[in-house]
Each structure stands twice: as C-alpha cells, then as structure tokens.
Amino acid sequence: MPHSLAIFDLDGTLVDSFPWFLRTINDVADRFGFRGVRDEDVEGLRHASTREILSRLEVPVWKLPAIARHARRLKGEAAAEISLFAGAEAMLRTLTEGGVQLALVTSDSEANAREKLGDAAALFAHFDCAASVFGKPAKFRRVVRRAGVDRSRVISIGDEVRDIEAARAVGIACGAVCWGYAAPAALRARGPDLVFERIDDIAPALLTRAADVRGPTPA
Incomplete structure (x- = not known):
C-alpha cells in the first residue's frame, strides 16, 4: 500500500x-x-x-x-x-504536494517544535508533542486515529532505535535516517522497512511507492 x-x-x-x-x-x-x-x-x-x-x-x-x-x-x-537539516523543508514540501499527510511526534514541546521548523511547520497536519521516553506508541496511535488512515498506509521516520520499536509496537512501517543520534549500523540491526542515507532520499522513496501502486497514468 x-x-x-x-x-x-x-x-x-x-x-x-x-x-x-x-x-x-x-x-x-x-x-x-x-x-x-x-x-x-x-x-x-x-x-x-x-x-x-x-x-x-x-x-x-x-x-x-x-x-x-x-x-x-x-x-x-x-x-x-538548532536549525533544520539542509533539504528538510524541500523534502517535506514535496511530500505534501504528492498527497502525503505529515505528522510530528516528538519529545519536545509543540512550541519548540514549531519554532525550529519555522515556515515548514505549516506543512504538518498533526502535532503530538511532549512524548515521554517510551511514550511514542500511544502518540502514534492517536495521530493515526486523527488522520483517519489505515495503519498499512502509515510510516514513521526517525533516527533512534526507540522510533523503530514504537512503530513495531503499533504495527506501522518505519524508516530510519542515517544522519541523527543513533549509528546507522544500530538502526539497520533492528530491521527498519526503509533506511535513508540522505534526506533527499525520503520523498522519492515514499512517492515512488505510491506511484507504483497507482500504476501508470493513462495516455
């Protein structure tokens, strides 16, 4: 899906x-x-x-x-x-233009998150912030309910082992990024569904999968 x-x-x-x-x-x-x-x-x-x-x-x-x-x-x-990684805003904008809803689940406060995101905050449809260390599964469930999306069509994207564990606990796909807190080898050892070497890899991977399912556009 x-x-x-x-x-x-x-x-x-x-x-x-x-x-x-x-x-x-x-x-x-x-x-x-x-x-x-x-x-x-x-x-x-x-x-x-x-x-x-x-x-x-x-x-x-x-x-x-x-x-x-x-x-x-x-x-x-x-x-x-603390600033956005280069290419983050463009990646987020490409996803929304491709029809993907965006949500943010973080241990930080929503006010801090919006300040760090700057103009990119407006691209997010859902915020669920101030997650406890092991509280992301509950946050994920709440966001999925709010979005009205089947779990088979949801992916979480993070940089720590606990992000993968939280996604598995909820039954959603997970993507791991290689430029954050956890070492790439530690993330790969947990078997995420997707691994992103560069921030520019995220939008093509998600949108290509959507296009593959939709099939070619009729001439």
Whole structure:
C-alpha cells in the first residue's frame, strides 16, 4: 500500500540538535545526578538502545519526567542554535504536494517544535508533542486515529532505535535516517522497512511507492 501519512521525529531527523545535546548533556547530568558523557562514550552510546543508554548512564527512571521538562526548557532557550537539516523543508514540501499527510511526534514541546521548523511547520497536519521516553506508541496511535488512515498506509521516520520499536509496537512501517543520534549500523540491526542515507532520499522513496501502486497514468 502507498504511504498516505508520514509521522516524523524532530531531533536528529528534521533538525540538527545532536551538537546541542553533546554540549548540554553533562550539565543536565550534574543537575539530576546521573553519569556524564565523556567524548570516548559517544560512539558506544550511538550503538545502544534507549534502555541501554539509560542503564549505562545510571539515569533514575523516576526522574525521567523532570529531566524531559528541563530539557524542553533548555531547547526552547537554545532554539536559535538548532536549525533544520539542509533539504528538510524541500523534502517535506514535496511530500505534501504528492498527497502525503505529515505528522510530528516528538519529545519536545509543540512550541519548540514549531519554532525550529519555522515556515515548514505549516506543512504538518498533526502535532503530538511532549512524548515521554517510551511514550511514542500511544502518540502514534492517536495521530493515526486523527488522520483517519489505515495503519498499512502509515510510516514513521526517525533516527533512534526507540522510533523503530514504537512503530513495531503499533504495527506501522518505519524508516530510519542515517544522519541523527543513533549509528546507522544500530538502526539497520533492528530491521527498519526503509533506511535513508540522505534526506533527499525520503520523498522519492515514499512517492515512488505510491506511484507504483497507482500504476501508470493513462495516455
């Protein structure tokens, strides 16, 4: 079936927030009492699942809501430092012009997300923000209901292992991008339906699949 709804993650997928994360994480660790991230830790963490990352950094699970609220506040203050990846807005516009609804599911707040997206925010039909660390499945279900689309025609696109896990939990297709937080090898090991090496690969892949199902246009 063609994809008629694409649910995007924000950080690491549409916006380049990883440098900001690396600059900020140790201050957050000091504030909330978990292990900091050394330079030599970064690559190993990029190959780990979310649960493994939390375990390695000894993050108290009961503190996760407070950590998320604090991170959202810091992101809001640093919005000017976090920009869209080159080509993201053009890709999103091409999808909407091709008849694909866009949704955004993110752990960030909707206000922060709209500021980071800028003019591209107007391309999204659905926002479901402030997702908890493991709360994306519920968000995905809600967006799919709002969109009125069969799950067989939905794909989520993200940059972390938990994005793939959330899609599998809901029964929708998933695409993984290679330019975000998680290492490409870690994403491929989870068997996503599509892997995108470049941001320019997304629209052709989704729209070509739709065209294949529709068949050729009559002469």
